[in-house]
Amino acid sequence: MTFVQIIDCKTDKVDDLNRLMDTWVEQTQGKRTATHSVVAADRADSKHIVEIVEFPSYEEAMKNSHLPETDRIFREMVALCDEPPTFTDLDVIRDEQLNKSAARRFFEEVGKGNVDVVDELFALDYHDHDQANEVDTMGAAGMKQKAAGYLAGFDSITFTLGSQLADGDEVATRWSWSGVHSGEFMGLPATNKRVEMTGTTTFRFRNGKIQEGWWNWDNLGMMRQLGLLPR
Structure with missing residues (x-):
């Protein structure tokens, strides 16, 4: 079952956050299990940043989270945020394109x-x-x-x-x-x-x-x- 993780954070350092994501993509090439990632800014609050990451399954997501590169980038991401990010874990029950x-x-x-x-x-x-x-x-x-x-x-x-x-x-x-x-x-x-x-x-x-x-x-x-x- 497809698994989606939503990461919410507050930051005005969006450019730094994007550079951090570029680094993660480069360093996890051939290792990561994530298949799709979207980073979006809340139109009502430009500091409210949401990242949506898709995986083939929850088990594959756990493999991704255990990568040393993911752990290191996450700690750097926390440092860019005004407060600790929050996570929402979702099992996809319908995906109709x-x-x-x-x-x-x-x-x-x-x-x-x-x-x-x-x-x-x-x-x-x-x-x-x-x-x-x-x-x-x-x-x-x-x-x-x-x-x-x-x-x-x-x-x-x-x-x-x-x-x-x-x-x-x-x-x-x-x-x-x-x-x-x-x-x-x-x-x-x-x-x-x-x-x-x-x-x-x-x-x-x-x-x-x-x-x-x-x-x-x-x-x-x-x-x-x-x-x-x-x-």
Whole structure:
């Protein structure tokens, strides 16, 4: 179970605190078990500093706290604070990254043949970048038409989703795809050949909607499988 520790302190030496954290990150390289750290200042009280540190589990957090570098940095941190820091230990019972869930839902629903999900997930002025297209697809309506084109050209479609990475308002999803070329696709009559490919799609979100997308996938591999290029 993911474990989160919240550290509260009062200090006006924020720059020194940041330098201290930089030192800890450098000195614990290859040793620390912390996976994510956020340092934030209270808007109502600039001296109120909160650090949120995430670990894979409580046990891993304890390993991290027993590092000599962690102990030394903590003592220096206490010296920077107006009063001893307070700690809150939390077991995470729900962790839902909404943008990642929305990106995953797009692939899952379109794989089932539901192109209407585009109306729900994509911004009206969506901008799509795809290396396979000479001209970018614009708008949610254009994205819906693009998805429908794949569904018309292929049967027995399966999307297998791999890892997802979120950074700010962007989500990258690694995927694999397969389908039987049973209908006209980009001007090519049906070949009844099974096509398999892999790729990564990065979506940028704005106000909960997918605003922009970048597709990187094995377009040449698909063309070879369809017989359009020599193997």
